[in-house]
Amino acid sequence: MQLQRLFWRIARSYTIGDYKMWSERLKEYNPGAYATLQVTKPETWSRAYFKLGTLCNDNLNNLSESFNRTIREARRKPLLEMFEDIRRHCMVRNARRALMAKNAKTKFTKRTHLQMAKVESKSKDCMSFPAVGPITELCGVKLIVWGVRPVQGKKLWPETGRLGVLPPPWRKGNPGRPKNHDRFKRKGETEKDPKVSATDSTKLTRADRVIICSNCKQDNHNKKTCKNDFVESQPKKPRGRPRKNQASFKMFLSNASSSQPSQGQSHASSSQPT
Numbered sequence: 001m002q003l004q005r006l007f008w009r010i011a012r013s014y015t016i017g018d019y020k021m022w023s024e025r026l027k028e029y030n031p032g033a034y035a036t037l038q039v040t041k042p043e044t045w046s047r048a049y050f051k052l053g054t055l056c057n058d059n060l061n062n063l064s065e066s067f068n069r070t071i072r073e074a075r076r077k078p079l080l081e082m083f084e085d086i087r088r089h090c091m092v093r094n095a096r097r098a099l100m101a102k103n104a105k106t107k108f109t110k111r112t113h114l115q116m117a118k119v120e121s122k123s124k125d126c127m128s129f130p131a132v133g134p135i136t137e138l139c140g141v142k143l144i145v146w147g148v149r150p151v152q153g154k155k156l157w158p159e160t161g162r163l164g165v166l167p168p169p170w171r172k173g174n175p176g177r178p179k180n181h182d183r184f185k186r187k188g189e190t191e192k193d194p195k196v197s198a199t200d201s202t203k204l205t206r207a208d209r210v211i212i213c214s215n216c217k218q219d220n221h222n223k224k225t226c227k228n229d230f231v232e233s234q235p236k237k238p239r240g241r242p243r244k245n246q247a248s249f250k251m252f253l254s255n256a257s258s259s260q261p262s263q264g265q266s267h268a269s270s271s272q273p274t
Contacts, residue, residue, distance in 0.1 A: 003033055010037070012047055017155025019048040 006026045013019040019042070027034040043049045074085035106113060171178075213221050216228035 003030060007037070010042065010046060014047060015156060016048050017153070019046055021155060 003026075006022060006029060009022040010019060010026065013022060023034065023037075023042075026037065070089065071082075071086055074082045074089075077085065108116070210219055211222055212219055213223055213226045213228075214233075215223045215226040215230055217231045217233065218226075218228065
């Protein structure tokens with residue numbers, strides 16, 4: 001099955017490059033079949049070698065098979081009767097076709113109109129942008145007159161037999177862009193504070209940063225690796241300046257708490273007998 005597929009790929013190749021590619025595939029798959037196929041001269045039956053305008057694009061023999069089926073009964077007769085039957089068949093066929101063309105109400109045949117309707121329905125998917133004015137339309141037409149001309153692909157490039165493009169010679173040193181000829185700086189010239197960011201001098205890096213666990217509130221580990229018990233964190237003080245009413249209320253509470261012990265002592269002293 002694979003051999004048959006490769007054969008039809010070679011027969012239906014449109015370009016010489018495709019023909020060579022599928023021929024190499026066949027040679028790798030079955031060298032014996034490739035050698036047998038080359039004996040038959042593929043230049044005479046492969047579509048890649050067909051000339052434009054002089055030969056038919058169809059590389060099958062369906063036309064001859066249909067003709068042989070038509071004259072099958074006439075071939076059993078003698079020579080003159082055979083030719084007479086073939087002549088009558090062609091004459092009747094041409095007359096029938098001429099009558100159909102005469103009675104046709106359309107320019108093309110029914111099958112052709114169906115094909116054109118199918119193509120027209122597919123063309124609705126194509127998008128087009130209307131021109132703003134006549135000048136824009138004329139300029140647009142001039143731009144698309146020539147367009148981008150098609151070029152031959154890699155399969156059709158001529159084979160010179162030379163070596164391909166070699167990589168550049170090996171360069172001693174590290175990969176990347178080579179260094180320039182600037183002066184080598186001393187050790188102290190390039191040293192910076194490790195705590196200062198290299199990209200922004202106003203920010204500090206994470207160097208010498210103490211990690212505090214959010215579970216036990218201890219240093220040098222985090223919550224993921226913590227094995228201690230949970231410690232409740234102290235409530236945070238509200239940010240900003242306290243309100244005036246809140247400050248006076250706190251002051252009143254502090255004064256009241258400080259005055260309560262003195263009043264208790266005075267009552268206790270007055271209740272004692274003299």
